Amino acid sequence: MTELLDMPGTVESARERTLGIILVSASAAVFGLTGVLTKSIHADPLTITCWRGFVGSILISLYVLWRRQRSGGRGSLRLGWRGWLLAIEGALASIAFISAFKFTFVANVAIIYATAPFVTALLALLLIREPFRLQTLAAAAVSLCGVAIMVWSGFGTGHLFGDGLALLMTIGSALYMIMVRAFRDTPVVWAGAVSAFLLFVLGWFVADPLAVSARDAVLLATFGSSFALASILWTEGTRLIPAAESELLGSAEVPFAILFAFLFLAEIPPAASMVGGAIVLCAVFAHAGRDWLMARQRAADA
Numbered sequence: 001m002t003e004l005l006d007m008p009g010t011v012e013s014a015r016e017r018t019l020g021i022i023l024v025s026a027s028a029a030v031f032g033l034t035g036v037l038t039k040s041i042h043a044d045p046l047t048i049t050c051w052r053g054f055v056g057s058i059l060i061s062l063y064v065l066w067r068r069q070r071s072g073g074r075g076s077l078r079l080g081w082r083g084w085l086l087a088i089e090g091a092l093a094s095i096a097f098i099s100a101f102k103f104t105f106v107a108n109v110a111i112i113y114a115t116a117p118f119v120t121a122l123l124a125l126l127l128i129r130e131p132f133r134l135q136t137l138a139a140a141a142v143s144l145c146g147v148a149i150m151v152w153s154g155f156g157t158g159h160l161f162g163d164g165l166a167l168l169m170t171i172g173s174a175l176y177m178i179m180v181r182a183f184r185d186t187p188v189v190w191a192g193a194v195s196a197f198l199l200f201v202l203g204w205f206v207a208d209p210l211a212v213s214a215r216d217a218v219l220l221a222t223f224g225s226s227f228a229l230a231s232i233l234w235t236e237g238t239r240l241i242p243a244a245e246s247e248l249l250g251s252a253e254v255p256f257a258i259l260f261a262f263l264f265l266a267e268i269p270p271a272a273s274m275v276g277g278a279i280v281l282c283a284v285f286a287h288a289g290r291d292w293l294m295a296r297q298r299a300a301d302a
Contacts, residue, residue: 020240024249027233030226032256035106036264037223038098041216045099048220050203051212052098053091055224056231057196063232064190082183083191089179090195091202093172096165104162105269106261108150110254111277112166113173114284115143117247120174127178139287146279149272189235196227242295248288254281 041048068077079087100109118140124130151163180188203209212220238246258277261267269277 016240020237021245021249023233023237024241024246025237025252027230027237028250028253029256030230030233031253032110032260033226034097034223035101035109035257036260037219037226038101039106039261039265039267041219041223043212043216043220044207045095045102046203046207047209047212048223049095049098049199050207050209051200051217051220052224052227053094053196053199053203055221056227057193057200059225059228060189060193060196060231063228063235064187064193067189077187077190079186079191079194082179083186083194086176086179086183086186086188086191087195087198089172090176090192091198093169093176094195094199095202096169096172100162100165100169102162103165104159105273106265106267107258107269107277108159108163108273109166109169110257111150111273111280112147112163113170114251114254114280115140115147116170116173116177117284117287118143119170120177123171123174124178124181128182135287135290139283142283143280146276146283149276149279152272189231192231242292242299245292245295248285248292251284251288254284 038045038048064077097109097113118136121130121132121136122140125132147167151160151167180186234250237249241249
């Protein structure tokens, strides 16, 4: 009888977990379109970030307000200096992210960005004295070898600048994640919306966002919408599944990005990038997979 009483809760929990897996996986797929959309738009990186920020900020703001209404108006939208720091740092990382795709292969950017968890762990150790696990150190060392192979292959090919921007963006994203952990009371999603709007303001004054073709205008609107959609899917999905599982599923963004670049752009990176990328992906998935298995084991033992 007790087992029967427990069944509804178990079924509901399983449904929520399944929904969380679907949402985070869909988020990874949508995020994987970033490189394809950036390279398909003829406008300069600042113009792209301007319109991506404009459309994205509107949609994310609507989502935040909808979420706030559902919770009965609980939760402040006041950013404070911490929220503004998050918004500005996120905007700078986004500029480097978009620009990187213009100067190197989509695969290079996606794979270098895949090392963000390891960069985050290292910076967290240096900045906030967060313990650095031996498992993470080993995975970081392996992934660093893969990145070194990729960057070395960029010498003399004209792709080194793009690889450098991808590295800069990865460091910026790592700093962003550390600040999110440190500023726990800050409305992070709302800061993301403000960050996107800051990109629109910067692009409006520095670039010429109105000088785009009709084709680019459609793609820019699509880009902004996909950015907002991916952010919302990830936010909703991570509420329903453990962090380790979310990290593992989120890593699927890398193969999605490479696959989409091949399908839509016929882009095939050089052999060195493929070898380095394979090394990084093995390190990332092995690390995330081990965390996921350990989390499942702890849940089974509880």
